[in-house]
Amino acid sequence: MTIAAAPVPADLRAPTRQPASRRRRGRGALQPVVAVLATLALLGVPFWLVVSTASKSQAEAFDPDLSPPGSWQLLTNVREVVTDGDMVRAFFGSVLVVAPSVFLVLVLGSMASWVLARRGGRGMAVVYALMISGIVLPPAVVTIVLLLRQLGLAGTPTGMVGVYTGMYLSTVVFFVTGFIRTVPHELEEAARVDGAGPVRVFFTVILPLLTPVLSTATILIVLYIWNDVFYALFVLGGQLDTLPLNLFRVASAGLYLQNWHLIFAYVIVMSLPLLLTFVIAQRKIISGITGGAVK
């Protein structure tokens, strides 16, 4: 552990402290072993189960266990879920709700946050509190469906986008308002002196500064929406397919019952877009999240 990272010159240590330092060094040598074992036990076992089962034949995968497949047929299984499992349509369904939701949440959220961060007063404090309350308060999912029916939006991508936007604006406003408060007023003033109106000030001065906080918010919101099945079950109700909805349907339907090789092949394909994004941008993503949440 990092305790050993800044060694004290040996002559500064009283002899009585020697055992403690030896213990520390012992722990330092043990750490990589423990880290590898923990990773293997906690992640290796479930991940191996997914990959090995997804590579088995139907008969072999009937009772999923940790044995390796007799012959690896991952690609055959993947091809089967992509074509027979309707994954392509579900993928575009997911994109159709995720992309507009994320775009709206970021733009509307940043605009609102700018005003909330810069204007003062009790009224703004109340509006801010209401806007961020959605972070902890659960949406009223049943009456959302009722409302969408009355608006004629039930089962439509528009309705789903509205629901996601209403839910996750709270997260964006919380993150971005905090960030804008740390941006000096002088940056805006300079543009204003040059004659820029609020629209230009916001889009040319403020919005570009928000890149780091908006990328963090994007990651979190894409994670939530891409993987959401609960609200999609209520709102879309089978009229539009998304990847998690499709997984839910095929995993609970008779067609796939006990077809673990196909379920896990589906899980792998479905996780790939986020997994690839994460692997490519992991350094940025991790520093974005850790830099953002706690200082």
Next chain:
Amino acid sequence: MTMTDLRERPRLDGGDQPPAAPRGKRRRRSDHPLWFLAPALVVVFVFFFLPTLSNFFYALTDWSSFKSEISFVGTDNLTALFDNGTLLDALRVTVVYAVLVAVFQNLFGLVLALLLERDNRLNRVCRVLFFIPVIMSALAVGYVFQALLKPDGGLNQALGFLSGTEVQIAWLGNTTWTIVVVALIHAWKWMGLSMLIYLAGLKTINEDVLEAARLDGATWWDTFRRIRFPLLAPAVTFNFATALLGSMNGFDVVQATTEGGPGGTTELLNIFIFRTFGQGLFAQATTMSLVLFVTVTLMAVPVIWYLRKREDVL
């Protein structure tokens, strides 16, 4: 975006600004026009607050898919769900689940953060790997563990291999312990996020303070218990509050592993809502949705207040 922002109220008219003359103030206000706020406010009002408000009304009606008219029935739904025990059962299951998830997720996250704290290549790789469950769909995670925890599944197979005897534990079929198992799965999915936040918290601690403690002969455990853990308070607040209140709204993991079983012992409020909604019993679903909303609201205030007070003491 830092935790302290949770505490901050929007400043009362920027401290850097002189008590301006009315004209100057008016100019300043038009610099940040209210219409920038309007679109977000409209969306949140229509898609979040309106359903929440109407939830209070529809919970008092007999709305269902079997009738064309909706009539007012007062608190009948609530008393019916209370009298047959469903309400308290689902509420108890949900709160137990949320508390267990919050405890496990924070415990695992903190231990992983301490384990992988030092910046070297191995630890960086491990951190990335532990973040993979976070980006996976919770539903998919549920199916993975459903397969892993079958009586003749992978976990029992591994335990049997290690112990040398055949193991046949029904991890997901126990009316007492399965709730703990599903909470562990939920915590497993999110522990990578808690770990990252704890790592960020640990990084902010001044190395000189720790060095001074070490020179005074403090052991690793002493410095952790007396210095580092107390200084992690903001990270604890964030992690604990989001895990607790977020898993009150849990659904995916439990639906994919037990669907609320065995014998309803893992039936969270959201599972109940989904099931009754599917059966066309909209009034019952709405009533439970209201129960969930009120419970989370009542929990959020004292939980966040207590955790912040805990930060202040330090």
